[in-house]
Amino acid sequence: MLIDVHAHLDQYTENLDAVLGEIKQHQIITVSNSVDLDSYTRNCNIAGRSKLVIPVFGVHPINAPKVAGNLEQLDQALEASPFFGEVGLDFSLASDIVQQTDQKAVFEYLLESALTQDKYVIVHSKHTEVDVLNLIEKHGVQKVIMHWFTGSNEVFQKLVARGAFFSVGADIMNSAKSRQMAKEIPTDQLLTETDNPLVSLNLPDVLAMPCLLNDVVKELAQLRDTTEEDIVQTVERNFMAILQSTPSLAKFSKKIARDFKNRRGSRYR
Numbered sequence: 001m002l003i004d005v006h007a008h009l010d011q012y013t014e015n016l017d018a019v020l021g022e023i024k025q026h027q028i029i030t031v032s033n034s035v036d037l038d039s040y041t042r043n044c045n046i047a048g049r050s051k052l053v054i055p056v057f058g059v060h061p062i063n064a065p066k067v068a069g070n071l072e073q074l075d076q077a078l079e080a081s082p083f084f085g086e087v088g089l090d091f092s093l094a095s096d097i098v099q100q101t102d103q104k105a106v107f108e109y110l111l112e113s114a115l116t117q118d119k120y121v122i123v124h125s126k127h128t129e130v131d132v133l134n135l136i137e138k139h140g141v142q143k144v145i146m147h148w149f150t151g152s153n154e155v156f157q158k159l160v161a162r163g164a165f166f167s168v169g170a171d172i173m174n175s176a177k178s179r180q181m182a183k184e185i186p187t188d189q190l191l192t193e194t195d196n197p198l199v200s201l202n203l204p205d206v207l208a209m210p211c212l213l214n215d216v217v218k219e220l221a222q223l224r225d226t227t228e229e230d231i232v233q234t235v236e237r238n239f240m241a242i243l244q245s246t247p248s249l250a251k252f253s254k255k256i257a258r259d260f261k262n263r264r265g266s267r268y269r
């Protein structure tokens with residue numbers, strides 16, 4: 001099965017039926033990340049329509065100022081969510097120092113909640129990789145999935161050494177730097193994503209579809225000099241490890257383990 005650890009299904013509107021159809025047809029387990037509380041509610045509703053969709057709660061850095069004054073309002077969603085995403089920092093989206101401070105306050109609150117609740121965080125770190133790493137280190141958070149990471153090799157190596165996962169997306173079709181990093185991610189720390197609807201890499205009005213993941217897998221196989229099947233199995237195995245260390249998904253992970261096994265006869269405990 002294919003694994004998309006970072007999509008935003010709530011951002012599709014009229015073509016959501018087609019999106020869910022493709023997810024079903026291609027059997028893509030999709031972690032639908034949220035950018036605020038309303039977005040989480042929409043993702044939870046969408047997950048009610050597909051057993052392959054896992055809705056997760058997070059506050060995108062651009063929305064941090066909206067909630068920074070009352071962080072306790074996030075607690076209920078944090079408690080309910082199996083991972084936290086999308087979380088992180090992005091100072092290109094902060095027009096002043098106050099907004100940067102808000103982003104840090106929200107990110108630290110989410111990191112501390114992740115630590116207390118023993119959950120994975122799915123992290124946005126565009127142009128803020130050093131600050132993000134510093135806060136991850138400060139809070140001693142180990143369960144980290146770096147989404148679309150484009151930082152320096154030094155930060156990359158530090159995150160690798162901390163055992164972080166890296167989810168690779170369509171950027172490997174465009175960026176030499178991302179292609180190089182995609183080759184260097186240790187096999188047991190590799191994940192895949194789309195960041196769908198991925199408006200930024202497309203023409204206006206053209207939203208990427210879940211099948212984009214097939215292109216990512218194909219490109220990864222070429223870059224890492226292996227087969228697509230091997231990439232699919234590697235990512236399945238890694239995602240399974242994440243599910244198995246996420247108690248609230250125990251039921252889901254048992255079912256997924258059976259599905260993986262049925263599809264290829266591989267064994268998971």
Ligand SMILES: [Zn+2]
Pocket residue numbers: 006008033086195
């Ligand atoms: Zn995203």
